[in-house]
Amino acid sequence: MYKKIDKEIIKKLERVVGERLICDPKKMYDYMGDEFADPSLKKTPEVVVQPKNTKEIADVLKLANEENIPVTPRGGGTGLCGGCVPLYGGIVLSLEKMNRVLEIDRNNMLAVVEAGVTLSDFYAEVEKAGLFFPPHPGEEGAQFGGLVSTNASGARAVKYGGIRNYIKGLEVVLPQGEAVTMGGKYMKSSTGYSLLNLIIGSEGTLGVITKAIISLLPKSPVVYTLIVPYDSLDDAITAVPEIRKKVLPLAVEFIESDVIPPTEDLLNKTWPCKGNAYLMIIVDGTSEEEVLGISEAIANICIKHNVRSLDDIAFADTKEKQQNILDIRSNIYSALKRGTIEILDITVPPARIVEYMAKVHEISAKYDTWLPTYGHAADGNVHTHLMKVGTKDGKLDEKETNGWEDKYPPARRELHEEAKKLGGIVSGEHGIGLSKMEYLPVFVESTQIELMKGIKKLFDPNNILNPGKIFCMGFNIS
Numbered sequence: 265m266y267k268k269i270d271k272e273i274i275k276k277l278e279r280v281v282g283e284r285l286i287c288d289p290k291k292m293y294d295y296m297g298d299e300f301a302d303p304s305l306k307k308t309p310e311v312v313v314q315p316k317n318t319k320e321i322a323d324v325l326k327l328a329n330e331e332n333i334p335v336t337p338r339g340g341g342t343g344l345c346g347g348c349v350p351l352y353g354g355i356v357l358s359l360e361k362m363n364r365v366l367e368i369d370r371n372n373m374l375a376v377v378e379a380g381v382t383l384s385d386f387y388a389e390v391e392k393a394g395l396f397f398p399p400h401p402g403e404e405g406a407q408f409g410g411l412v413s414t415n416a417s418g419a420r421a422v423k424y425g426g427i428r429n430y431i432k433g434l435e436v437v438l439p440q441g442e443a444v445t446m447g448g449k450y451m452k453s454s455t456g457y458s459l460l461n462l463i464i465g466s467e468g469t470l471g472v473i474t475k476a477i478i479s480l481l482p483k484s485p486v487v488y489t490l491i492v493p494y495d496s497l498d499d500a501i502t503a504v505p506e507i508r509k510k511v512l513p514l515a516v517e518f519i520e521s522d523v524i525p526p527t528e529d530l531l532n533k534t535w536p537c538k539g540n541a542y543l544m545i546i547v548d549g550t551s552e553e554e555v556l557g558i559s560e561a562i563a564n565i566c567i568k569h570n571v572r573s574l575d576d577i578a579f580a581d582t583k584e585k586q587q588n589i590l591d592i593r594s595n596i597y598s599a600l601k602r603g604t605i606e607i608l609d610i611t612v613p614p615a616r617i618v619e620y621m622a623k624v625h626e627i628s629a630k631y632d633t634w635l636p637t638y639g640h641a642a643d644g645n646v647h648t649h650l651m652k653v654g655t656k657d658g659k660l661d662e663k664e665t666n667g668w669e670d671k672y673p674p675a676r677r678e679l680h681e682e683a684k685k686l687g688g689i690v691s692g693e694h695g696i697g698l699s700k701m702e703y704l705p706v707f708v709e710s711t712q713i714e715l716m717k718g719i720k721k722l723f724d725p726n727n728i729l730n731p732g733k734i735f736c737m738g739f740n741i742s
């Protein structure tokens with residue numbers, strides 16, 4: 265059993281973090297869980313600490329390890345699978361006070377940040393320096409510690425890859441309280457096992473990330489966004505491999521039209537064209553001519569795939585128009601959240617999205633349940649919402665669908681079974697956390713899971729760091 269936090273422990277924690285500590289449960293609402301829609305995936309911690317440097321984090325972990333108290337690292341709380349839920353109470357270790365961009369190193373095209381820096385603050389600093397950080401996970405309140413821990417990705421991964429491709433170094437505090445530096449300001453390393461890459465995607469179970477060294481790129485001066493409307497989703501998706509054979513866009517998203525009106529409503533903004541399904545394609549380049557040429561090549565492919573004419577395609581060539589589109593795309597989750605039970609993160613081989621989407625529609629009809637879907641078309645990463653409501657006149661129905669509690673488990677299971685048959689995986693970018701744990705053994709063979717458990721045991725022999733996430737180690741490791 266883990267030790268309960270008593271007054272003695274609170275006093276010891278106060279000696280480390282001073283007043284940056286919350287132990288009134290009424291003030292802990294924001295630390296109970298993440299953006300996962302189902303409130304049953306929330307838990308009140310016994311205490312929240314907000315350290316402001318690596319030494320304080322090391323001291324908190326040392327104490328927790330000695331006293332056998334669970335610690336849940338927490339970033340922006342924007343995760344979608346319950347990763348930062350303090351399942352066994354204990355300490356929530358929030359990185360919010362470690363929010364400084366420490367350095368923009370223009371000569372090496374690198375940035376050094378504390379783990380609590382948010383994406384939005386980071387983009388602003390990078391923009392000021394005239395540089396570019398390609399990954400764009402949809403929620404800019406996410407912090408670097410969380411982004412690295414989930415190996416987040418987002419729409420722009422098609423051309424530039426996800427967070428993993430940009431992390432060159434990490435400072436990590438291990439569960440016993442020792443701070444170590446993995447990687448550094450260099451671009452290559454063939455120097456033993458890559459512990460750096462092991463920490464990326466480890467969901468706060470192996471160590472607490474305190475700093476990150478991030479590589480940056482030169483900024484592409486010209487960016488266009490195209491919205492291509494289709495009568496059928498199949499036409500939209502079958503165009504994608506052809507586009508990719510010709511050009512490599514920054515992003516290729518697919519969107520079923522039923523998610524647009526609730527999002528327009530939420531933001532009071534207007535999507536630029538009308539269809540049953542859309543491709544949102546972002547292209548970048550060094551000159552207007554280059555980007556126009558790429559856009560034209562894409563438009564011609566889309567026309568072959570049943571877009572009626574060039575006039576149907578919306579070209580967003582200004583920052584304002586592009587931001588309007590990006591805002592709508594990024595807020596689909598928020599617009600649907602009220603009726604969402606869970607958002608899935610299934611990823612199939614890109615050329616099999618059409619088959620997977622046919623199954624989504626079949627399962628939706630079979631259970632008479634709304635399964636709005638959109639995603640990263642060129643990556644095969646498909647986000648289906650399992651809903652407890654339908655739509656009515658472009659809005660979320662106020663009434664919950666009859667029997668959604670009975671429909672949700674089999675519909676969810678069948679969607680995962682179909683993904684598995686198509687050679688897919690349970691999570692492309694959100695992580696396993698708490699909500700997807702039951703599917704890890706379905707998609708990953710037991711030998712690999714045993715290796716993962718062995719690694720966890722080596723890093724965290726007392727199982728104090730984010731216990732009960734990714735896989736079950738038993739309550740405490742024996």
Ligand SMILES: Cc1cc2nc3c(=O)[nH]c(=O)nc-3n(C[C@H](O)[C@H](O)[C@H](O)COP(=O)(O)OP(=O)(O)OC[C@H]3O[C@@H](n4cnc5c(N)ncnc54)[C@H](O)[C@@H]3O)c2cc1C
Nearest residue numbers: 339340341342343347402407409410411413416417468473
């Ligand atoms: C509207 C919306 C859109 C989204 N779009 C995308 C998208 O396009 N692509 C995508 O990949 N994700 C997306 N997400 C999911 C989410 O933003 C990412 O998972 C993000 O990486 C979580 O970061 P966070 O700081 O909020 O982490 P949290 O939710 O606080 O935590 C996530 C995990 O990281 C661990 N953790 C946090 N900080 C640390 C640390 N310093 N050290 C060790 N472990 C730590 C936590 O314990 C937990 O396991 C979206 C979410 C929302 C709400």
